[in-house]
Amino acid sequence: MARISVDTGKCIGSAQCVLAAPDVFDQDDDGFVTVLDSAPSGEAEATARTARGICPAQAITVQD
Amino acid sequence: MTSTDAAADLVPFMMRRPGAPFPPPEYEDFRTKPGLVKAALPSGETVWLVTRHEEVREVLTDPRISSNPNHEGFPRPSRTVGAPSADDVPGWFVSLDPPDHNRFRKALIPEFTVRRIRSLRPAVEEIVDRAIDQMQANGNTAELVEDFSLTVPSLVISSLLGVPKVDRDFFEEKTKVLVTLTSTDEERDKASEHLLRYINRLITIKSKRPGDDLISRLLQGGLLTPQELSGVSMLLLIAGHETTANNISLGVVTLLQQKQWISDDRAIEELLRYHSVADLVALRVAIEDVEIGGQLVRAGEGIVPLVAGANHDPEMFERPHEFDPSRSATGHVAFGYGVHQCLGQNLVRLEMDVAYRCLFNRIPSLEVAVPLEELRFKYDGVLFGLHALPVRW
Ligand code: HEM
Ligand code: SF4
Numbered sequence: 001m002a003r004i005s006v007d008t009g010k011c012i013g014s015a016q017c018v019l020a021a022p023d024v025f026d027q028d029d030d031g032f033v034t035v036l037d038s039a040p041s042g043e044a045e046a047t048a049r050t051a052r053g054i055c056p057a058q059a060i061t062v063q064d
Numbered sequence: 065m066t067s068t069d070a071a072a073d074l075v076p077f078m079m080r081r082p083g084a085p086f087p088p089p090e091y092e093d094f095r096t097k098p099g100l101v102k103a104a105l106p107s108g109e110t111v112w113l114v115t116r117h118e119e120v121r122e123v124l125t126d127p128r129i130s131s132n133p134n135h136e137g138f139p140r141p142s143r144t145v146g147a148p149s150a151d152d153v154p155g156w157f158v159s160l161d162p163p164d165h166n167r168f169r170k171a172l173i174p175e176f177t178v179r180r181i182r183s184l185r186p187a188v189e190e191i192v193d194r195a196i197d198q199m200q201a202n203g204n205t206a207e208l209v210e211d212f213s214l215t216v217p218s219l220v221i222s223s224l225l226g227v228p229k230v231d232r233d234f235f236e237e238k239t240k241v242l243v244t245l246t247s248t249d250e251e252r253d254k255a256s257e258h259l260l261r262y263i264n265r266l267i268t269i270k271s272k273r274p275g276d277d278l279i280s281r282l283l284q285g286g287l288l289t290p291q292e293l294s295g296v297s298m299l300l301l302i303a304g305h306e307t308t309a310n311n312i313s314l315g316v317v318t319l320l321q322q323k324q325w326i327s328d329d330r331a332i333e334e335l336l337r338y339h340s341v342a343d344l345v346a347l348r349v350a351i352e353d354v355e356i357g358g359q360l361v362r363a364g365e366g367i368v369p370l371v372a373g374a375n376h377d378p379e380m381f382e383r384p385h386e387f388d389p390s391r392s393a394t395g396h397v398a399f400g401y402g403v404h405q406c407l408g409q410n411l412v413r414l415e416m417d418v419a420y421r422c423l424f425n426r427i428p429s430l431e432v433a434v435p436l437e438e439l440r441f442k443y444d445g446v447l448f449g450l451h452a453l454p455v456r457w
Contacts, residue, residue: 013173014405020394031173054395056405058125 001041003063004048008032010059017055021047025060033059074110077103077368078141078344080443087343087372091115095377099359103368111139111366112359115373117380117397119357123369124402128352130161131404138349139366141446147347155288155295158303162403168296171287172407175224175278181410184224188414191219192422200426205433208453209313212423214240217308220415221301225263226270226277235262243306245451256298263297304408310341310442310449311412312419317439317453318387319420320432326424330389332416337396338387340372341448346400371397372448429457 004024013031017024023044024037040048052060079088094101100112100119114120123129132138133147140147150156150164157168174180195215199206206212218239222232241247241255267279267290274280278300282293315335325331348367353360361367375396376384382391399406406412423430432439433454440451 012169012403012405013177015176015178015410018178019410027177027179029174029177030170031175031177050394056125056401057403 001039002045002048004035004038004040005061005063006033006035007059007061010057012057012059014056017051017060020051020054024048025051074102074104075113077105077111077113081441081448087340087370087376091370091373091376095373099357100361100367105139105141107140109137109139109366111368112356112361113373114356114367114369115377116357117374117377117395120369120371120374120397121401122356123348123367124346124397124400124404126354126356127162128350128354129348129367130351131159131165131346131348132161133159133347135349135351135364137364137366139347139368141344141347141368150295153295153298155292155297156299157296158299158404165403167287168292169403169407171282171285172296175281176407176410178410181414184220184411185414185418187223188216188220188418189422191223192216192418193426195219196422196426205454205456208316208455209309209450210240210452212419213309213312213316213453214243214305216312216419217305217415220411221304224278224411225266225297225300226275226279227266231262235259238262239301239305242302243309259301260294260298264294267293267297300408303406304411306447306449307342307345308408308412308415310447311335311339312416313450313453314339314341314448315416315420316423316430316455317432317436317450319424320430321436322387325387325389326420328389329417330393331420332413333393333396334387334389334391335416336398336412337375337381337393339448340375340396340398342398342400343370343372343448344368344446346371346404371400427457430455431457 011033015027017033018027024040026034026036028034037044049062052062079090081088094113094115100114102110103113104110114123133149147159148156149159157165195212199211215236218236219232222235227235238255238259241251270280271283274284282288318335319326346369350361350363350365352363375398378384399409433456442449442451
């Protein structure tokens with residue numbers, strides 16, 4: 001299991017995370033990232049790591 | 065650290081893609097060199113070329129590297145055209161650095177969320193279907209670039225902005241002039257003046273009678289002035305038109321060559337990576353000394369992070385010149401990276417998806433009407449694409 005946190009101050013609303021890990025991330029009405037599952041495991045954890053890797057604003061942290 | 069200031073080391077820029085649709089073969093060579101490659105633009109200026117994926121991402125996220133063309137040393141890829149700055153065109157936020165850039169992005173992202181873009185699908189389908197109706201009504205041949213690929217994104221943007229249906233022909237006609245090879249500079253200037261005047265009038269109308277559209281919502285949101293909104297609207301129009309059109313046309317050719325991928329959802333991401341049409345779009349200048357990939361770049365030196373180079377870096381994507389949607393193309397930088405990463409990217413994905421679905425479902429016998437060697441590619445443009453794509457069915 002991993003712990004997910006996001007820095008909404010850095011987020012630019014590209015939605016890369018929502019596309020890569022729809023079970024972990026969502027966007028609020030303003031377009032900024034929100035976390036749906038802050039402790040994903042298994043497949044969801046893997047997608048969260050992908051999202052961290054592609055987030056253009058480097059706004060996602062995954063802690064083991 | 066390496067120093068490659070000797071004039072003999074300068075390579076001329078830009079390079080051409082020999083045959084579609086790979087990035088220039090020179091990039092392969094550049095990628096194997098230590099540091100960055102110094103190149104001479106047609107203007108005579110020198111710039112640093114970045115071709116490795118990791119370093120392209122580094123350049124696009126480093127706060128010491130600026131998008132503002134007002135800084136000394138900002139690259140001008142062609143002799144005549146320079147990127148406008150936000151001083152020339154208020155609202156041209158692609159040329160602003162944080163923190164000035166933040167306000168624009170914040171104002172606009174609610175318009176481009178995944179949910180909002182999904183809700184546009186029926187409207188995009190209607191536009192695409194209408195374009196195909198028109199092509200079919202005209203017989204069994206078409207010039208796909210003009211009849212389809214340019215038409216669809218122009219109509220999508222006009223619908224997004226809230227351009228009334230009765231004005232869409234005008235809007236489409238003027239936007240086409242801007243991107244057509246045969247237009248003269250004078251025709252282009254005139255068309256862009258007409259569009260700007262039209263958008264300003266639209267903004268005045270929407271401020272009195274708001275509708276369910278981007279311009280109305282942004283006016284009501286109050287984050288941007290009407291004058292900024294006018295520049296933003298022009299930016300959306302220009303950033304989202306030829307880029308999308310070129311991708312649609314190139315994708316049709318590639319999918320017709322490898323039909324097994326036509327209805328595979330993964331094809332779109334791979335098409336974006338494979339063609340990387342906006343190779344030369346993200347221009348930058350160092351505003352402090354920085355080290356990129358072991359190369360010292362001095363304040364005031366221009367940098368061109370080549371997204372096609374990054375997207376064909378074998379360290380990141382194996383067999384990069386193969387079109388293979390079964391690979392994960394995730395992590396490509398066809399839309400850039402960092403705070404300026406394309407605002408319209410999810411709209412592009414929607415447009416490409418709808419375009420291919422409708423086109424190949426409705427015209428299953430679609431084929432390119434000339435031998436592939438005769439296709440005219442935009443080798444000289446800032447954006448890669450096709451000048452024309454004759455098709456028949
Ligand atoms: C396949 C089509 C497209 C490609 C390849 C593309 C590519 C890009 C790239 C590479 C950038 C980054 C520029 C930089 O870092 O300096 C960018 C930015 C941008 N794009 Fe796109 N684009 C496409 C379509 C669109 C569409 C359809 C729209 C809008 C409706 C759009 C609106 C924008 C805007 C507003 C920016 C500036 C974002 C910012 O500065 O925060 N683009 N695009
Ligand atoms: S990928 Fe990064 S920038 Fe984009 S919405 Fe998610 S957190 Fe924000």
